Amino acid sequence: QVTLKESGPVLVKPTETLTLTCTVSGFSLNKPRMGVTWIRQPPGKALEWLAHIFANDDESYNTSLKTRLTISKDTSKSQVVLVMTNVDPVDTATYYCARINIMGTNYGMDVWGQGTSVTVSS
Amino acid sequence: SYELTQPFSVSVALGQTARITCGGNNIESKNVHWYQQRPGQAPVLIMYRNANRPSGIPERFSGSNSGHTATLTISRAQAGDEADYFCQVWDYTTVLFGGGTKLTVL
Numbered sequence: 363q364v365t366l367k368e369s370g371p372v373l374v375k376p377t378e379t380l381t382l383t384c385t386v387s388g389f390s391l392n393k394p395r396m397g398v399t400w401i402r403q404p405p406g407k408a409l410e411w412l413a414h415i416f417a418n419d420d421e422s423y424n425t426s427l428k429t430r431l432t433i434s435k436d437t438s439k440s441q442v443v444l445v446m447t448n449v450d451p452v453d454t455a456t457y458y459c460a461r462i463n464i465m466g467t468n469y470g471m472d473v474w475g476q477g478t479s480v481t482v483s484s
Numbered sequence: 485s486y487e488l489t490q491p492f493s494v495s496v497a498l499g500q501t502a503r504i505t506c507g508g509n510n511i512e513s514k515n516v517h518w519y520q521q522r523p524g525q526a527p528v529l530i531m532y533r534n535a536n537r538p539s540g541i542p543e544r545f546s547g548s549n550s551g552h553t554a555t556l557t558i559s560r561a562q563a564g565d566e567a568d569y570f571c572q573v574w575d576y577t578t579v580l581f582g583g584g585t586k587l588t589v590l
């Protein structure tokens with residue numbers, strides 16, 4: 363069974379750095395034609411893609427947030443980490459990680475984590 | 485940059501057919517994926533590559549993509565179909581989501 367689980371702080375102060383971890387099970391981060399993506403959703407609003415990383419280490423970022431984001435993976439720990447610098451209250455959201463399945467669903471995000479809620483406030 | 489447009493809300497009578505659209509310039513040239521998000525839950529992939537259902541998704545859900553509009557069709561709508569629905573495409577190496585449509589089953 364494939365699962366993803368997000369973890370990270372519940373509360374972060376403005377200007378601080380937010381580090382989120384996605385721990386996966388049921389598949390390897392080295393599995394060809396698979397990737398992991400981070401998506402967020404402010405309360406009551408739409409989904410916003412943040413970044414993704416593939417098994418071959420190809421990565422991509424939301425253009426509007428690129429200067430603040432870094433995505434990386436640790437295959438031995440089955441973890442994908444997203445770092446967001448200089449957070450602001452507008453970054454308050456539920457953050458999801460999801461698997462990108464290139465072969466099975468033609469780049470659809472076929473398994474999602476439950477999400478982790480992050481509030482940015484002083 | 486590429487944009488996806490969804491109606492803010494759609495209503496459907498119980499047992500009737502709901503159609504949720506996702507507009508984009510020449511969207512037929514892209515593969516459209518659809519996600520269902522029930523209140524308080526994570527999104528779930530319900531349609532991939534325009535018209536393909538993942539295992540476990542009822543046949544009542546179908547999809548199409550033509551011209552500038554992709555459509556998610558929900559037949560015989562049930563109370564449990566009340567949710568937000570998001571379309572999604574890839575624009576080169578980046579991911580775009582539509583603004584989401586809230587489906588209300590009356």
